[in-house]
Amino acid sequence: MSWIAADWGTSRLRLWHLSAADELLDARSSDEGMGGLAPAEFEPTLRRLAAGWEATTVLTCGMAGAKQGWAEAPYRPLPCPPLGPGLTAAPAEGWTVRLIPGLSQAKPADVMRGEETAIAGWLAANPGWDGVICLPGSHSKWAEVSAGEVVSFRTFLTGELFAAIAGHTVLRHSVGGDEIDAAAFDEALSEALSRPEQLAARLFSIRAEGLLSGLPAAAARGRLSGLLIGAELAAARPWWLGREVALIGAGPLTALYARALAAQAVPTRSAESDPLTLAGLVTAKRLMEGRS
Amino acid sequence: MSWIAADWGTSRLRLWHLSAADELLDARSSDEGMGGLAPAEFEPTLRRLAAGWEATTVLTCGMAGAKQGWAEAPYRPLPCPPLGPGLTAAPAEGWTVRLIPGLSQAKPADVMRGEETAIAGWLAANPGWDGVICLPGSHSKWAEVSAGEVVSFRTFLTGELFAAIAGHTVLRHSVGGDEIDAAAFDEALSEALSRPEQLAARLFSIRAEGLLSGLPAAAARGRLSGLLIGAELAAARPWWLGREVALIGAGPLTALYARALAAQAVPTRSAESDPLTLAGLVTAKRLMEGRS
Known part of the structure:
Protein backbone atom coordinates (compact mmCIF):
# COMPACT_ATOMS: atom_id res chain seq x y z
CA MET A 1 0.00 0.00 0.00
CA SER A 2 1.24 3.48 -0.85
CA TRP A 3 1.31 6.07 1.94
CA ILE A 4 1.64 9.77 2.61
CA ALA A 5 4.53 11.48 4.38
CA ALA A 6 3.76 14.96 5.73
CA ASP A 7 5.74 17.83 7.21
CA TRP A 8 3.09 20.06 8.77
CA GLY A 9 4.85 23.21 9.99
CA THR A 10 3.53 26.47 11.42
CA SER A 11 3.32 28.19 8.05
CA ARG A 12 3.65 25.43 5.43
CA LEU A 13 2.37 21.93 4.69
CA ARG A 14 4.38 19.54 2.50
CA LEU A 15 3.01 16.19 1.36
CA TRP A 16 4.82 13.35 -0.38
CA HIS A 17 3.07 10.32 -1.92
CA LEU A 18 5.24 7.22 -1.56
CA SER A 19 4.93 3.63 -2.77
CA ALA A 20 4.89 0.66 -0.39
CA ALA A 21 8.63 0.41 -1.15
CA ASP A 22 9.02 4.10 -0.18
CA GLU A 23 9.63 5.34 -3.74
CA LEU A 24 8.52 8.92 -4.36
CA LEU A 25 5.39 9.02 -6.53
CA ASP A 26 4.33 12.66 -6.17
CA ALA A 27 4.80 15.74 -3.97
CA ARG A 28 2.60 18.72 -3.16
CA SER A 29 2.76 21.68 -0.80
CA SER A 30 0.56 24.53 0.38
CA ASP A 31 0.66 27.43 2.79
CA GLU A 32 -2.03 25.86 4.98
CA GLY A 33 0.30 25.65 7.97
CA MET A 34 -0.78 24.71 11.49
CA GLY A 35 -0.77 28.39 12.49
CA GLY A 36 -3.88 29.13 10.45
CA LEU A 37 -5.88 25.98 11.18
CA ALA A 38 -8.34 24.96 13.89
CA PRO A 39 -8.05 21.31 15.02
CA ALA A 40 -11.08 20.25 12.93
CA GLU A 41 -9.59 21.75 9.76
CA PHE A 42 -6.57 19.42 9.54
CA GLU A 43 -8.47 16.42 8.15
CA PRO A 44 -10.27 18.25 5.29
CA THR A 45 -7.09 20.18 4.45
CA LEU A 46 -5.16 16.93 4.13
CA ARG A 47 -7.88 15.21 2.05
CA ARG A 48 -8.05 18.17 -0.32
CA LEU A 49 -4.29 18.45 -0.88
CA ALA A 50 -3.90 14.65 -1.22
CA ALA A 51 -6.86 14.33 -3.62
CA GLY A 52 -6.31 11.58 -6.20
CA TRP A 53 -3.63 9.77 -4.24
CA GLU A 54 -4.62 6.17 -3.42
CA ALA A 55 -3.34 6.20 0.15
CA THR A 56 -5.04 6.31 3.53
CA THR A 57 -1.99 6.01 5.79
CA VAL A 58 -0.36 9.27 6.80
CA LEU A 59 2.74 9.87 8.90
CA THR A 60 3.37 13.50 9.81
CA CYS A 61 5.98 15.44 11.75
CA GLY A 62 5.94 19.05 12.90
CA MET A 63 3.41 21.38 14.45
CA ALA A 64 0.39 19.21 13.58
CA GLY A 65 1.33 17.54 16.89
CA ALA A 66 1.32 20.78 18.91
CA LYS A 67 -1.21 21.53 21.63
CA GLN A 68 -3.14 23.77 19.19
CA GLY A 69 -2.62 21.26 16.34
CA TRP A 70 -4.50 18.23 15.04
CA ALA A 71 -3.83 16.14 18.16
CA GLU A 72 -1.25 16.70 20.86
CA ALA A 73 1.78 14.45 20.51
CA PRO A 74 3.93 14.35 23.65
CA TYR A 75 7.57 15.44 23.66
CA ARG A 76 10.24 12.77 24.13
CA PRO A 77 12.83 13.90 26.74
CA LEU A 78 16.56 14.05 25.92
CA PRO A 79 18.86 12.26 25.57
CA CYS A 80 17.24 10.01 22.96
CA PRO A 81 17.46 9.09 19.28
CA PRO A 82 15.67 11.68 17.11
CA LEU A 83 12.95 9.14 16.32
CA GLY A 84 11.59 6.39 18.52
CA PRO A 85 8.58 4.21 19.20
CA GLY A 86 5.35 5.82 20.30
CA LEU A 87 3.32 7.74 17.74
CA THR A 88 0.12 9.66 18.43
CA ALA A 89 -3.04 8.90 16.47
CA ALA A 90 -5.03 11.79 15.01
CA PRO A 91 -8.74 11.42 14.19
CA ALA A 92 -9.56 10.97 10.46
CA GLU A 93 -12.54 8.84 9.35
CA GLY A 94 -11.31 5.70 7.56
CA TRP A 95 -7.68 6.87 7.53
CA THR A 96 -4.70 5.97 9.69
CA VAL A 97 -2.92 9.16 10.74
CA ARG A 98 0.11 9.11 13.04
CA LEU A 99 2.00 12.08 14.51
CA ILE A 100 5.71 11.98 15.33
CA PRO A 101 6.46 13.33 18.83
CA GLY A 102 8.79 16.29 19.30
CA LEU A 103 11.79 16.42 21.62
CA SER A 104 12.10 18.29 24.91
CA GLN A 105 15.00 19.33 27.10
CA ALA A 106 14.44 20.04 30.79
CA LYS A 107 17.30 22.48 31.44
CA PRO A 108 17.61 24.89 29.79
CA ALA A 109 13.92 24.41 28.95
CA ASP A 110 13.57 23.83 25.22
CA VAL A 111 11.37 22.03 22.69
CA MET A 112 11.41 21.05 19.01
CA ARG A 113 8.78 19.66 16.62
CA GLY A 114 9.81 18.67 13.13
CA GLU A 115 13.56 19.28 13.30
CA GLU A 116 14.02 15.86 14.98
CA THR A 117 12.80 14.27 11.74
CA ALA A 118 15.28 16.25 9.61
CA ILE A 119 18.02 15.22 12.04
CA ALA A 120 16.96 11.57 11.63
CA GLY A 121 17.18 12.06 7.86
CA TRP A 122 20.69 13.47 8.21
CA LEU A 123 21.71 10.45 10.30
CA ALA A 124 20.11 8.07 7.77
CA ALA A 125 22.26 9.71 5.06
CA ASN A 126 25.37 9.78 7.28
CA PRO A 127 25.30 6.64 9.43
CA GLY A 128 27.43 6.82 12.57
CA TRP A 129 27.86 10.60 12.27
CA ASP A 130 28.56 12.57 15.48
CA GLY A 131 28.64 16.35 15.75
CA VAL A 132 26.76 19.65 15.73
CA ILE A 133 23.76 20.38 13.54
CA CYS A 134 22.41 23.89 12.97
CA LEU A 135 18.92 24.32 11.49
CA PRO A 136 18.34 28.01 10.62
CA GLY A 137 14.73 29.24 10.59
CA SER A 138 12.14 31.29 12.42
CA HIS A 139 13.30 29.38 15.49
CA SER A 140 16.89 28.36 14.73
CA LYS A 141 18.03 25.15 16.41
CA TRP A 142 21.50 23.99 17.37
CA ALA A 143 21.70 20.30 18.27
CA GLU A 144 24.49 18.05 19.46
CA VAL A 145 24.29 14.47 18.20
CA SER A 146 26.36 11.67 19.69
CA ALA A 147 26.13 7.90 19.15
CA GLY A 148 22.82 8.28 17.32
CA GLU A 149 21.20 10.32 20.08
CA VAL A 150 20.33 14.01 20.41
CA VAL A 151 22.11 14.89 23.64
CA SER A 152 21.31 18.61 23.84
CA PHE A 153 19.85 21.43 21.79
CA ARG A 154 19.08 25.15 21.99
CA THR A 155 16.54 27.27 20.16
CA GLU A 272 18.54 20.88 2.01
CA SER A 273 15.98 20.35 4.73
CA ASP A 274 13.06 19.02 2.65
CA PRO A 275 14.79 15.87 1.34
CA LEU A 276 16.19 15.18 4.80
CA THR A 277 12.78 15.54 6.41
CA LEU A 278 11.36 13.12 3.83
CA ALA A 279 14.21 10.68 4.57
CA GLY A 280 13.41 11.01 8.27
CA LEU A 281 9.73 10.32 7.66
CA VAL A 282 10.66 7.17 5.72
CA THR A 283 12.87 6.10 8.63
CA ALA A 284 9.97 6.71 11.02
CA LYS A 285 7.64 4.63 8.82
CA ARG A 286 10.09 1.71 8.88
CA LEU A 287 10.45 2.00 12.66
CA MET A 288 6.68 2.01 13.01
CA GLU A 289 6.46 -1.23 11.01
CA GLY A 290 9.43 -2.87 12.68
CA ARG A 291 11.31 -2.73 9.35
CA SER A 292 14.32 -0.74 10.49
CA MET B 1 -0.88 87.03 24.98
CA SER B 2 -1.46 83.48 26.14
CA TRP B 3 0.18 80.70 24.17
CA ILE B 4 0.15 76.92 23.65
CA ALA B 5 2.94 74.52 24.57
CA ALA B 6 2.77 71.15 22.80
CA ASP B 7 4.53 67.81 23.09
CA TRP B 8 3.65 66.02 19.88
CA GLY B 9 5.02 62.48 20.13
CA THR B 10 4.64 59.43 17.91
CA SER B 11 1.59 58.11 19.71
CA ARG B 12 0.34 61.00 21.90
CA LEU B 13 -0.29 64.72 21.73
CA ARG B 14 -0.24 66.87 24.91
CA LEU B 15 -1.27 70.52 24.89
CA TRP B 16 -0.93 73.10 27.66
CA HIS B 17 -2.55 76.54 27.57
CA LEU B 18 -0.30 79.10 29.29
CA SER B 19 -0.71 82.77 30.17
CA ALA B 20 1.69 85.45 28.89
CA ALA B 21 3.42 85.02 32.26
CA ASP B 22 3.67 81.23 31.61
CA GLU B 23 1.08 80.26 34.22
CA LEU B 24 -0.81 77.06 33.43
CA LEU B 25 -4.40 77.79 32.40
CA ASP B 26 -5.51 74.42 31.01
CA ALA B 27 -4.16 71.13 29.68
CA ARG B 28 -5.50 68.58 27.22
CA SER B 29 -4.20 65.44 25.55
CA SER B 30 -5.23 62.98 22.84
CA ASP B 31 -3.91 59.89 21.12
CA GLU B 32 -3.56 61.77 17.81
CA GLY B 33 0.20 61.22 17.71
CA MET B 34 2.39 62.02 14.73
CA GLY B 35 2.44 58.33 13.76
CA GLY B 36 -1.18 58.43 12.61
CA LEU B 37 -1.21 61.83 10.91
CA ALA B 38 -0.45 63.07 7.39
CA PRO B 39 1.34 66.46 7.24
CA ALA B 40 -1.89 68.29 6.35
CA GLU B 41 -3.70 66.83 9.38
CA PHE B 42 -1.56 68.51 12.04
CA GLU B 43 -3.16 71.95 11.77
CA PRO B 44 -6.82 70.81 12.01
CA THR B 45 -5.91 68.37 14.80
CA LEU B 46 -4.32 71.17 16.79
CA ARG B 47 -7.21 73.60 16.21
CA ARG B 48 -9.74 70.97 17.29
CA LEU B 49 -7.91 70.00 20.50
CA ALA B 50 -7.17 73.67 21.38
CA ALA B 51 -10.74 74.80 20.67
CA GLY B 52 -11.82 77.64 22.98
CA TRP B 53 -8.31 78.66 23.98
CA GLU B 54 -7.55 82.27 23.04
CA ALA B 55 -4.06 81.67 21.74
CA THR B 56 -2.54 81.55 18.28
CA THR B 57 1.11 81.03 19.19
CA VAL B 58 2.23 77.41 19.50
CA LEU B 59 5.59 76.00 20.48
CA THR B 60 5.96 72.26 20.05
CA CYS B 61 8.63 69.65 20.61
CA GLY B 62 8.75 66.03 19.51
CA MET B 63 7.91 64.12 16.36
CA ALA B 64 5.85 66.93 14.81
CA GLY B 65 9.28 68.05 13.57
CA ALA B 66 10.15 64.70 11.97
CA LYS B 67 10.53 64.20 8.24
CA GLN B 68 7.02 62.65 8.09
CA GLY B 69 5.66 65.26 10.54
CA TRP B 70 4.15 68.72 10.22
CA ALA B 71 7.37 70.33 8.96
CA GLU B 72 10.90 68.98 9.14
CA ALA B 73 12.95 70.60 11.90
CA PRO B 74 16.68 69.96 11.55
CA TYR B 75 18.70 68.17 14.21
CA ARG B 76 21.27 70.18 16.21
CA PRO B 77 24.59 68.31 16.42
CA LEU B 78 26.23 67.48 19.79
CA PRO B 79 27.73 68.82 21.94
CA CYS B 80 25.20 71.59 22.57
CA PRO B 81 22.72 72.78 25.18
CA PRO B 82 19.44 70.83 24.94
CA LEU B 83 17.68 73.94 23.61
CA GLY B 84 19.07 76.67 21.42
CA PRO B 85 18.18 79.33 18.89
CA GLY B 86 16.72 78.33 15.56
CA LEU B 87 13.14 77.10 15.47
CA THR B 88 11.32 75.81 12.41
CA ALA B 89 8.04 77.37 11.31
CA ALA B 90 5.11 75.09 10.46
CA PRO B 91 2.29 76.29 8.18
CA ALA B 92 -0.96 77.27 9.97
CA GLU B 93 -3.20 80.03 8.60
CA GLY B 94 -3.15 83.04 10.96
CA TRP B 95 -1.20 81.16 13.64
CA THR B 96 2.47 81.22 14.64
CA VAL B 97 3.69 77.67 15.05
CA ARG B 98 7.31 76.89 15.90
CA LEU B 99 8.99 73.46 16.12
CA ILE B 100 11.89 72.72 18.46
CA PRO B 101 14.76 70.92 16.67
CA GLY B 102 15.96 67.52 17.85
CA LEU B 103 19.53 66.56 18.65
CA SER B 104 21.86 64.37 16.62
CA GLN B 105 25.09 62.54 17.34
CA ALA B 106 27.41 61.61 14.50
CA LYS B 107 29.17 58.61 16.03
CA PRO B 108 27.60 56.37 17.10
CA ALA B 109 24.80 57.65 14.86
CA ASP B 110 21.86 58.65 17.02
CA VAL B 111 18.94 61.08 17.13
CA MET B 112 16.35 62.37 19.60
CA ARG B 113 13.22 64.49 19.24
CA GLY B 114 11.37 65.58 22.36
CA GLU B 115 13.69 64.22 25.05
CA GLU B 116 15.95 67.30 24.67
CA THR B 117 13.04 69.41 25.94
CA ALA B 118 12.54 67.18 29.00
CA ILE B 119 16.28 67.38 29.65
CA ALA B 120 16.07 71.19 29.45
CA GLY B 121 13.21 71.03 31.98
CA TRP B 122 15.35 68.92 34.31
CA LEU B 123 18.18 71.47 34.04
CA ALA B 124 15.74 74.34 34.66
CA ALA B 125 14.66 72.58 37.87
CA ASN B 126 18.25 71.66 38.81
CA PRO B 127 20.48 74.53 37.69
CA GLY B 128 24.15 73.64 37.28
CA TRP B 129 23.42 69.90 37.45
CA ASP B 130 25.90 67.52 35.74
CA GLY B 131 25.38 63.80 35.27
CA VAL B 132 23.56 60.96 33.55
CA ILE B 133 19.90 61.06 32.59
CA CYS B 134 17.91 57.97 31.59
CA LEU B 135 14.57 58.40 29.83
CA PRO B 136 12.78 55.02 29.59
CA GLY B 137 10.29 54.55 26.76
CA SER B 138 9.68 52.92 23.38
CA HIS B 139 13.12 54.25 22.50
CA SER B 140 14.96 54.58 25.83
CA LYS B 141 17.60 57.30 25.92
CA TRP B 142 20.70 57.64 28.08
CA ALA B 143 22.27 61.10 27.99
CA GLU B 144 25.35 62.63 29.59
CA VAL B 145 24.99 66.28 30.58
CA SER B 146 27.97 68.45 31.47
CA ALA B 147 28.18 72.21 31.99
CA GLY B 148 24.68 72.70 30.60
CA GLU B 149 25.37 70.75 27.39
CA VAL B 150 24.34 67.31 26.19
CA VAL B 151 27.72 65.77 25.40
CA SER B 152 26.62 62.29 24.30
CA PHE B 153 23.58 60.03 24.23
CA ARG B 154 22.51 56.57 23.17
CA THR B 155 19.11 55.19 22.19
CA GLU B 272 7.79 62.75 35.93
CA SER B 273 8.41 63.52 32.27
CA ASP B 274 5.29 65.60 31.50
CA PRO B 275 6.00 68.46 33.97
CA LEU B 276 9.65 68.52 32.89
CA THR B 277 8.70 68.68 29.21
CA LEU B 278 6.36 71.57 30.00
CA ALA B 279 9.16 73.33 31.93
CA GLY B 280 11.44 72.79 28.93
CA LEU B 281 8.85 74.27 26.57
CA VAL B 282 8.56 77.34 28.81
CA THR B 283 12.37 77.65 28.75
CA ALA B 284 12.29 77.41 24.95
CA LYS B 285 9.61 80.14 24.77
CA ARG B 286 11.74 82.46 26.88
CA LEU B 287 14.80 81.74 24.72
CA MET B 288 12.73 82.47 21.60
CA GLU B 289 11.73 85.85 23.02
CA GLY B 290 15.18 86.71 24.37
CA ARG B 291 13.74 86.51 27.90
CA SER B 292 16.05 83.85 29.30
Missing part, protein backbone atom coordinates in the same frame (compact mmCIF):
# COMPACT_ATOMS: atom_id res chain seq x y z
CA PHE A 156 17.08 30.91 19.17
CA LEU A 157 14.23 33.24 18.28
CA THR A 158 16.42 34.87 15.60
CA GLY A 159 14.16 34.51 12.54
CA GLU A 160 11.05 35.68 14.34
CA LEU A 161 13.00 38.56 15.90
CA PHE A 162 14.04 39.67 12.42
CA ALA A 163 10.44 39.61 11.17
CA ALA A 164 9.03 41.34 14.27
CA ILE A 165 11.68 44.09 14.22
CA ALA A 166 11.54 44.62 10.44
CA GLY A 167 7.74 44.65 10.44
CA HIS A 168 6.66 46.14 13.75
CA THR A 169 9.22 48.70 15.00
CA VAL A 170 10.48 52.03 13.69
CA LEU A 171 13.04 50.03 11.67
CA ARG A 172 10.26 49.15 9.22
CA HIS A 173 10.97 52.55 7.61
CA SER A 174 14.60 51.55 7.06
CA VAL A 175 14.77 47.89 5.97
CA GLY A 176 12.30 47.65 3.05
CA GLY A 177 12.76 45.22 0.17
CA ASP A 178 14.37 41.78 0.12
CA GLU A 179 17.96 42.63 -0.74
CA ILE A 180 20.78 42.13 1.75
CA ASP A 181 24.02 44.07 1.36
CA ALA A 182 26.75 41.51 2.05
CA ALA A 183 29.36 43.99 3.30
CA ALA A 184 26.88 45.51 5.77
CA PHE A 185 25.96 41.99 6.92
CA ASP A 186 29.61 41.06 7.47
CA GLU A 187 30.38 44.22 9.41
CA ALA A 188 27.34 43.94 11.67
CA LEU A 189 28.01 40.24 12.25
CA SER A 190 31.51 41.02 13.41
CA GLU A 191 30.28 43.87 15.68
CA ALA A 192 27.63 41.64 17.24
CA LEU A 193 30.07 38.79 17.82
CA SER A 194 32.57 41.05 19.54
CA ARG A 195 30.06 43.08 21.62
CA PRO A 196 26.78 41.14 21.64
CA GLU A 197 25.39 43.12 24.59
CA GLN A 198 25.11 46.24 22.38
CA LEU A 199 22.23 44.78 20.35
CA ALA A 200 19.38 47.13 21.36
CA ALA A 201 21.54 50.24 20.82
CA ARG A 202 22.88 49.01 17.46
CA LEU A 203 19.34 48.32 16.30
CA PHE A 204 18.36 51.94 16.83
CA SER A 205 21.53 53.08 15.06
CA ILE A 206 20.17 51.52 11.87
CA ARG A 207 17.27 53.95 12.04
CA ALA A 208 19.51 56.89 13.02
CA GLU A 209 21.90 56.26 10.12
CA GLY A 210 18.92 56.14 7.79
CA LEU A 211 17.86 59.58 9.01
CA LEU A 212 21.31 61.17 9.24
CA SER A 213 23.17 59.71 6.29
CA GLY A 214 20.59 57.96 4.12
CA LEU A 215 21.69 54.37 4.82
CA PRO A 216 20.26 52.37 1.86
CA ALA A 217 17.56 49.76 2.59
CA ALA A 218 19.74 46.80 1.50
CA ALA A 219 22.49 47.95 3.87
CA ALA A 220 19.98 48.44 6.70
CA ARG A 221 18.55 44.97 6.07
CA GLY A 222 22.05 43.48 5.92
CA ARG A 223 22.91 45.23 9.18
CA LEU A 224 19.78 43.93 10.94
CA SER A 225 20.39 40.40 9.71
CA GLY A 226 24.08 40.54 10.66
CA LEU A 227 23.32 41.85 14.15
CA LEU A 228 20.77 39.13 14.88
CA ILE A 229 22.69 36.20 13.39
CA GLY A 230 25.82 37.58 15.08
CA ALA A 231 24.03 37.65 18.44
CA GLU A 232 22.93 34.05 17.86
CA LEU A 233 26.47 32.95 16.99
CA ALA A 234 27.82 34.77 20.06
CA ALA A 235 25.44 32.79 22.26
CA ALA A 236 26.02 29.55 20.36
CA ARG A 237 29.83 29.85 20.43
CA PRO A 238 30.35 26.64 22.46
CA TRP A 239 28.41 24.77 19.77
CA TRP A 240 30.63 25.76 16.84
CA LEU A 241 34.02 26.80 18.19
CA GLY A 242 36.61 24.39 16.80
CA ARG A 243 33.88 22.14 15.33
CA GLU A 244 32.48 21.25 11.94
CA VAL A 245 28.81 22.20 11.63
CA ALA A 246 26.14 20.45 9.57
CA LEU A 247 23.82 23.19 8.24
CA ILE A 248 20.35 21.91 7.44
CA GLY A 249 18.08 24.38 5.71
CA ALA A 250 17.30 26.03 2.43
CA GLY A 251 17.49 29.29 0.57
CA PRO A 252 19.09 32.63 1.36
CA LEU A 253 18.80 32.34 5.16
CA THR A 254 20.91 29.19 5.30
CA ALA A 255 23.41 30.78 2.90
CA LEU A 256 23.78 33.67 5.37
CA TYR A 257 24.53 31.23 8.20
CA ALA A 258 27.11 29.49 6.01
CA ARG A 259 28.69 32.87 5.23
CA ALA A 260 28.68 33.86 8.92
CA LEU A 261 30.26 30.58 10.03
CA ALA A 262 32.85 30.72 7.23
CA ALA A 263 33.87 34.16 8.53
CA GLN A 264 34.65 32.46 11.86
CA ALA A 265 36.68 29.81 9.98
CA VAL A 266 34.12 27.15 10.88
CA PRO A 267 33.79 24.44 8.21
CA THR A 268 30.19 23.63 7.30
CA ARG A 269 28.45 20.90 5.36
CA SER A 270 25.10 22.03 4.00
CA ALA A 271 22.05 19.97 3.17
CA PHE B 156 17.95 51.63 22.90
CA LEU B 157 15.03 50.03 21.07
CA THR B 158 14.00 48.25 24.30
CA GLY B 159 10.35 49.35 24.56
CA GLU B 160 9.57 48.67 20.91
CA LEU B 161 11.37 45.34 21.13
CA PHE B 162 9.13 44.37 24.06
CA ALA B 163 5.99 45.28 22.11
CA ALA B 164 7.14 43.58 18.89
CA ILE B 165 8.15 40.37 20.68
CA ALA B 166 5.09 40.25 22.95
CA GLY B 167 2.75 40.97 20.05
CA HIS B 168 4.31 39.43 16.96
CA THR B 169 6.30 36.31 17.86
CA VAL B 170 5.40 32.92 19.34
CA LEU B 171 5.84 34.53 22.78
CA ARG B 172 2.45 36.20 22.30
CA HIS B 173 0.96 32.90 23.54
CA SER B 174 2.98 33.20 26.77
CA VAL B 175 2.99 36.82 27.95
CA GLY B 176 -0.70 37.84 27.97
CA GLY B 177 -2.11 40.43 30.40
CA ASP B 178 -0.44 43.42 32.01
CA GLU B 179 0.93 41.93 35.20
CA ILE B 180 4.66 41.61 35.80
CA ASP B 181 5.94 39.11 38.33
CA ALA B 182 8.67 40.99 40.20
CA ALA B 183 10.71 37.92 41.17
CA ALA B 184 10.78 36.71 37.55
CA PHE B 185 11.80 40.20 36.45
CA ASP B 186 14.66 40.31 38.97
CA GLU B 187 15.97 36.88 38.02
CA ALA B 188 15.87 37.57 34.26
CA LEU B 189 17.48 40.97 34.77
CA SER B 190 20.37 39.40 36.62
CA GLU B 191 20.74 36.66 33.95
CA ALA B 192 20.76 39.21 31.14
CA LEU B 193 23.29 41.43 32.91
CA SER B 194 25.68 38.56 33.48
CA ARG B 195 25.29 36.90 30.04
CA PRO B 196 23.68 39.43 27.72
CA GLU B 197 24.67 37.52 24.58
CA GLN B 198 22.19 34.74 25.49
CA LEU B 199 19.17 36.95 24.73
CA ALA B 200 17.72 35.15 21.69
CA ALA B 201 18.00 31.74 23.37
CA ARG B 202 16.53 32.98 26.67
CA LEU B 203 13.59 34.49 24.79
CA PHE B 204 12.65 31.11 23.33
CA SER B 205 13.03 29.51 26.78
CA ILE B 206 10.07 31.62 27.94
CA ARG B 207 7.92 29.81 25.37
CA ALA B 208 9.45 26.41 26.16
CA GLU B 209 8.83 26.81 29.89
CA GLY B 210 5.26 27.76 29.13
CA LEU B 211 4.83 24.50 27.20
CA LEU B 212 6.79 22.23 29.52
CA SER B 213 6.01 23.56 32.98
CA GLY B 214 3.11 26.00 32.58
CA LEU B 215 5.06 29.22 33.34
CA PRO B 216 2.32 31.74 34.34
CA ALA B 217 1.75 34.77 32.07
CA ALA B 218 2.87 37.30 34.70
CA ALA B 219 6.13 35.40 35.19
CA ALA B 220 6.65 35.16 31.42
CA ARG B 221 5.99 38.89 31.06
CA GLY B 222 8.34 39.65 33.96
CA ARG B 223 11.00 37.45 32.37
CA LEU B 224 10.67 39.17 28.98
CA SER B 225 10.83 42.62 30.57
CA GLY B 226 13.79 41.64 32.77
CA LEU B 227 15.71 40.18 29.82
CA LEU B 228 15.25 43.28 27.67
CA ILE B 229 15.89 45.89 30.38
CA GLY B 230 18.83 43.75 31.54
CA ALA B 231 20.26 43.72 28.01
CA GLU B 232 19.90 47.51 27.89
CA LEU B 233 21.63 47.93 31.26
CA ALA B 234 24.43 45.60 30.15
CA ALA B 235 25.04 47.79 27.10
CA ALA B 236 24.61 51.02 29.08
CA ARG B 237 26.94 49.94 31.90
CA PRO B 238 29.47 52.76 31.29
CA TRP B 239 26.59 55.24 31.73
CA TRP B 240 25.53 54.09 35.20
CA LEU B 241 28.44 52.26 36.82
CA GLY B 242 29.44 54.23 39.91
CA ARG B 243 27.12 57.12 38.99
CA GLU B 244 23.85 58.60 40.18
CA VAL B 245 21.17 58.45 37.49
CA ALA B 246 18.30 60.89 36.94
CA LEU B 247 15.32 58.83 35.76
CA ILE B 248 12.83 60.85 33.74
CA GLY B 249 9.62 59.08 32.88
CA ALA B 250 6.30 57.94 34.22
CA GLY B 251 4.33 54.91 35.23
CA PRO B 252 5.24 51.25 35.66
CA LEU B 253 8.02 51.24 33.03
CA THR B 254 10.07 53.86 34.84
CA ALA B 255 9.45 52.03 38.13
CA LEU B 256 10.97 48.90 36.56
CA TYR B 257 14.08 50.85 35.56
CA ALA B 258 14.36 52.24 39.10
CA ARG B 259 14.04 48.69 40.48
CA ALA B 260 16.64 47.39 38.01
CA LEU B 261 19.13 50.15 38.83
CA ALA B 262 18.56 49.75 42.58
CA ALA B 263 19.47 46.06 42.19
CA GLN B 264 22.85 47.24 40.81
CA ALA B 265 23.20 49.60 43.82
CA VAL B 266 22.84 52.63 41.54
CA PRO B 267 21.15 55.59 43.27
CA THR B 268 18.42 57.20 41.17
CA ARG B 269 16.42 60.41 41.36
CA SER B 270 13.11 60.12 39.56
CA ALA B 271 11.00 62.82 37.94
